[in-house]
Amino acid sequence: MAFSSMSLDSLKKKIDEVRGFLSVALRIANAHTVDFYTRDVWRAYMGMDPEEVLTAVNSGCDRTGAPKVNTTYGFCDVSKKLVDVPALLRAAKAHSLPGLGVCVQRQRLMETLRVMGRDTKDGMSEEPLLPDEFMSSKKAHEVPAMAEVVAALSRCCKVKQVIDVGSGKGYLCSFLSMQYNLQVFGIDCSSTNTRGAQERNRKLKKFSRAYQKHVQFSSNHEVPNEETRDSWENADEREERMPDHQIPTFQMQKEEEKNGAKEREQIDMAEAQCSLSPDQKYTSPSDLSGTREPSELTNTDIENPFFTALAPDIVEQSFPRVPPSQLSTEERERRKRENLERKARNGKGKSDNKNLYSPLTSYVTAETELRKLITELEDAVMVGLHTCGDLAPSTLRMFEAKQELRAVCSVGCCYHFLSEKFDEDGHECESGVYGFPMSRYLMEQACFCGRNARMSACLAMERVTVGGGLPMESLFYRAVLHVILQDHYDAHKSERRVGNVYSKASSFVDYVRRALRKLELDELKLTDSVIQSYHDLYISRMSEMVAFNMLKVILAPCIEGLILLDRLCYLKEQENVFYSALVQLFNPLLSPRCYAIVGMKEPGAL
Structure with a gap:
């Protein structure tokens, strides 16, 4: 493997190092916060006061005093309790992905792909899209970075199709199709997401075309002023500026329905300006009694971002529109013929369909037949941006199994939703395909992680260390509620989930009463x-819980590292995978799940 970032044997040694550390420390990550007081977790696992732990964690000191007993990674060899926090901190840092030195830098990956494919960036849009015009700041950081890698993979493999599994709202799909002229198929199991993505992509396509026309016109005439730039940057701001976790798709659709009539009318007007022949002008149904000259456009027209982004020549050359019902048959045929001719001149015939984003609704597994979903499927790159649970390993399995998939770029998330093949005692679960482990190497060792540990892997250490904090009061409330349930109610009732009661409660008493009602x-x-x-x-x-959860945060990168190294090992075990690497794509402060698994099969003749 001429371009492999690390040999399989070297990778196995790194995996062994992480497993050796976690075999001692994983029991902390697997302790459930709900049982914190009922099982007296602190005294069971810790041989020191919570204040000592917090002092060591917050100061990052190397030594608070030599332990008086033999330890392994800070844990007493006899009692198995943690007695040396600085030793644990050093070990956790050394066994994280940065400490192991297994990641390829994004810039190095791009250089490698350029060498392998003699990358010329053919097909890229001349004018770069500004993603913060229609995305949250988090997505505006993630999408261009990943799209650049995906586009480089497509050029290296000489393919023009991309399949995005778990495409969600379609941000990455839309960007790839508009910026890099790729044909993108976005597959999501939620029909709500698919419908929302279709509508959003429609708006973005119209905005993009208007934006490109305005840029082209401005480059030939004059530089747009600040007011015009501001209007571009505000496009679709109501819908896209808020972080993803704060705008579920159904809430966005509800908001769109609330303001839908007025907004759709404005959008339709803008679309008509782009699509009608030069001797036509679209007027809203409420304005059919007469038409307005360009100088008579209202403030609403001017402030609307879709109008503002239109090239001035389109707006100024508009003429009164006669309702279709009043046109003669010959006139309708003439206008239809002119529209078809104009589309042909502008290259908007059949060939333009190659550069569309097509959202599809389907539940995808490793056994999914892509050709049944996508009839026009050719060789393609498979991608997944924050694919949840088992979908990320399924993506890698599909890439390995299907010859038409030439490359893969997968960023996973939600590790607590992964299925595991083995239990804590090393016994194999029911037959089937599981998310962890993937590699033959860890399967042979019956590797087990545990749901609580995988949930700990989702914690964002970088954010916590810079003051992001943890929702400690809600965790404290839940743990104390568990004590109440065990003291006064049937024990089996306490195992049921309470849900998001905390956000609605005004006090601890209110929280408990709401929880009891929910538990019936x-x-x-x-x-x-x-x-x-x-x-x-x-x-x-409560300080015990704070200190204990900080230790979980410290262990999070190591647990995530084991999961990702297993996926990388899986690709390196495959004979048909020419190149594979683990790449940090994003800033972890902006996007905690920042690592991508990249793989590529033998490229075509160079």
Whole structure:
């Protein structure tokens, strides 16, 4: 493998190092916060006070005092309790992905792909899109970075199709199709996401064409002023500026329905300006009684971003429009013929369909037959941006199994939704395809991680260390509630999930009562004073939970590292994979799940 970033044997040694460390430390990550007080987790795992732990973690000191017992990674060899936090901190840092030195820098990957494919960036749009015009700041950081890598993979493999699994709202798909002229198929299991992506892509396509026309016109005449730039940057701001986790698709659609009539009318007007022949002008249904000259455009027209982005020549050369019902048959035929001729001149015939984003709704697994979903499928690059749970390993398995998939770029997330092949005792679960482990190497060792540990892997250490913090009060409330449930109600009831009760509660007493009602338990069994007494009893021990969860945060990169190294090992074990690497694509402060698995099969003749 001429361009491999690391040999398989070297990778296995790194995996062994991580597993050796986690075999000692993983028990902390697998402790459940809900059981924190009922099982007295602190005293079971820790041989020091919480204040000592927090001091060592916050200061990052190398030594607070030599332990008086033999330790392994800071854990006492006899009691198995943590007695040396600085030693644990050093070990965790050394066994994270940066500490292991297994990642390829993004710039180095791009250089490698340029060498392999003699990259010339053919097909890229002349004018770069400004992603913050229609995305949140997080997506505006992620999408261009990943799109550049995906485009380089497509050029290296000499393909023009991209398949995005778990495409969600379609940000990456739209950007790839508009910026790099790729034919993109976005597959998502949610029909709601697919419908939302179709509507959003329609708007972005119209905006992009208008934006490109305006840029072209301005380059030939004059530089757009600040007011015009501001209007571009505000396009679709209501819909796209908020972070993704704060705008579920159904909320966006509800908001769109609320303002839909007015917005659709404005959008349709802008689309008509782009598509009608020069001797036509579209007027809204409310304005059919007469037409307006360009100088008579209202403030609403001017402020609308779709109008503002239109090239001035389109707006100024408009003429009154006669309703279709009043046109003669000959006139309708003439205009239809002119429209077809204009589309042909502008290259908007059949060939333009190659550069479209096509959202599809389907539940995808490694066994999915892509050709049944995509009838026009050719050789393609498969991508996934923050694919959830088992979808990320399924993406890699599809890439390996299907010859038409020439390259893959996968960024996973939601590790707690991964399925595991083995249990804690090394026993194999029911037959089937599981998300972890993927590699033959870890399967032979019956590697087990655990759901709580995988959930810990989702914690964002970089954000916490710069003051992001953890939702400690909600975790504290849930742990104390568990004590109440075990003291006063059937034990099996306490295992049921409470859900997001905390966000609606005004106090601990209110929280408990809401939780009891959700669990269908008798809330009148306890008085307010009894409930409050539990809070007052355990509040002095909240520092234990804070310190313990900080240790989980510290271990998070190591657990994530093991999962990602397993995926990389899987690709390196495949004979038909020519190149594979683990690449940091994003800034972890902006996007905590920042690592991509990149793989490529033997490229075509160079």
